Amino acid sequence: MGEPVNTEVIKERLDAAKSARMKMWLELCAHCGLCAESCFFYLAHDKDPTYMPSYKVIKTLGEMYKKKGKVSREFLEETLDIAWGKCTVCRRCSQFCPFGIDMALMISTARGICNTQGVVPEGLQKAVANYWAEGNQMAMTKEDWLETCTWMESETGEEIAGLKIPMDKEGANIMYTVNAREPMYYPQDIGMAATIFHIAGEDWTMSSEGWDDTNLAMFAGDTKCMTHVVKQTYDAAIRLKAKNIAITE
Amino acid sequence: MELFAKYLREGRIKIDPEKRIKERVTYQDPCNLSRSGDLAEYGREIISYLADDFVEMQPNREHNHCCGGGGGFIPMGPPFKRRRMESGKVKAEQIRATGATLVISPCHNCFDQIRDLSKEYDLGVKVKQFKELITETMIIPEEFQPKEEADE
Numbered sequence: 001m002g003e004p005v006n007t008e009v010i011k012e013r014l015d016a017a018k019s020a021r022m023k024m025w026l027e028l029c030a031h032c033g034l035c036a037e038s039c040f041f042y043l044a045h046d047k048d049p050t051y052m053p054s055y056k057v058i059k060t061l062g063e064m065y066k067k068k069g070k071v072s073r074e075f076l077e078e079t080l081d082i083a084w085g086k087c088t089v090c091r092r093c094s095q096f097c098p099f100g101i102d103m104a105l106m107i108s109t110a111r112g113i114c115n116t117q118g119v120v121p122e123g124l125q126k127a128v129a130n131y132w133a134e135g136n137q138m139a140m141t142k143e144d145w146l147e148t149c150t151w152m153e154s155e156t157g158e159e160i161a162g163l164k165i166p167m168d169k170e171g172a173n174i175m176y177t178v179n180a181r182e183p184m185y186y187p188q189d190i191g192m193a194a195t196i197f198h199i200a201g202e203d204w205t206m207s208s209e210g211w212d213d214t215n216l217a218m219f220a221g222d223t224k225c226m227t228h229v230v231k232q233t234y235d236a237a238i239r240l241k242a243k244n245i246a247i248t249e
Numbered sequence: 250m251e252l253f254a255k256y257l258r259e260g261r262i263k264i265d266p267e268k269r270i271k272e273r274v275t276y277q278d279p280c281n282l283s284r285s286g287d288l289a290e291y292g293r294e295i296i297s298y299l300a301d302d303f304v305e306m307q308p309n310r311e312h313n314h315c316c317g318g319g320g321g322f323i324p325m326g327p328p329f330k331r332r333r334m335e336s337g338k339v340k341a342e343q344i345r346a347t348g349a350t351l352v353i354s355p356c357h358n359c360f361d362q363i364r365d366l367s368k369e370y371d372l373g374v375k376v377k378q379f380k381e382l383i384t385e386t387m388i389i390p391e392e393f394q395p396k397e398e399a400d401e
Contacts, residue, residue, distance in 0.1 A: 040314045040339035085332055088322055090280045090315030123326040137324070160393050174252070179357045192380040196253065199393055200261040219321030246252055249355035249378045 318362025
């Protein structure tokens with residue numbers, strides 16, 4: 001709190017995001033209000049106009065552009081409250097905008113700019129640190145991950161004859177990836193997926209690295225970490241010469 | 250999810266007709282799948298193999314509402330929990346209107362959010378993913394039955 005804002009960095013980000021589409025979107029909104037009723041935040045708050053998607057964009061990214069990046073920390077805190085606390089970037093509003101303005105992308109851009117100044121909800125910041133530390137949002141160690149898979153293999157194997165959870169097998173048709181919440185809180189999910197793959201006769205594997213298919217870094221607006229997360233998975237698939245990557249439910 | 254639909258379509262996984270789900274079910278379209286991923290129909294296809302009484306939420310598919318837990322809302326934790334429950338009102342009403350007692354959602358975020366909403370709005374619904382429902386209802390061919398049982 002109270003740290004100065006690096007408006008140069010914000011300006012750079014705003015310029016980089018100012019594509020032809022972005023310029024058009026910033027100009028085009030006719031304030032017709034058709035996006036309002038598409039938003040569940042607006043509907044759940046008795047049609048309070050401050051929950052309208054267009055309003056939320058104008059108050060955050062719109063203001064940033066208007067002020068050419070010269071915004072205060074207080075402003076960024078207010079942006080956090082709107083961009084994370086009043087929008088889930090679900091993209092429903094874009095479907096109702098007659099001009100096709102992608103308001104969710106604009107909110108995501110605002111999130112990314114907040115992120116450059118360390119203005120990010122704590123829970124997401126923690127997830128980003130976890131991705132850097134262990135490659136997954138829960139900071140589960142490689143050892144724990146492999147142990148969980150072995151445990152699920154032996155437990156599920158008691159019910160399904162011949163069941164294996166093949167780790168790091170090369171050349172498989174499917175490299176299966178999971179949500180890190182599964183090995184952490186719902187390990188039986190891995191057993192269920194293994195059961196289905198096994199009985200369907202699938203040629204599959206899981207990787208000891210790059211196995212978390214969530215990307216909370218994307219929701220945190222952290223482009224560097226979000227790229228890192230995706231790259232880990234693709235690197236694993238290339239290393240294992242997998243033909244396809246499948247992601248969990 | 251595409252794979253599960255394919256396994257069922259190709260008969261690589263078969264559902265036991267006796268075990269088909271009898272209670273009323275509805276389907277929560279995850280934004281990343283049904284809106285951004287164009288996978289809405291696969292969900293319906295899988296359900297057609299699993300359940301007898303399926304009722305759509307209104308609206309549905311790419312026009313369905315977000316569960317209210319997406320975009321990082323759930324991992325944002327306790328400071329945002331109250332808001333998450335308040336804005337989830339729309340989803341709670343959508344679910345209640347279907348009369349379903351089981352909500353299927355192939356997304357961990359939706360899963361956690363709907364479970365929380367069920368408590369908050371007293372919806373009395375369970376939430377399950379396809380993996381769980383498929384393994385509960387599928388036929389385990391004899392060669393996959395555990396050895397001990399086969400010996401008995």
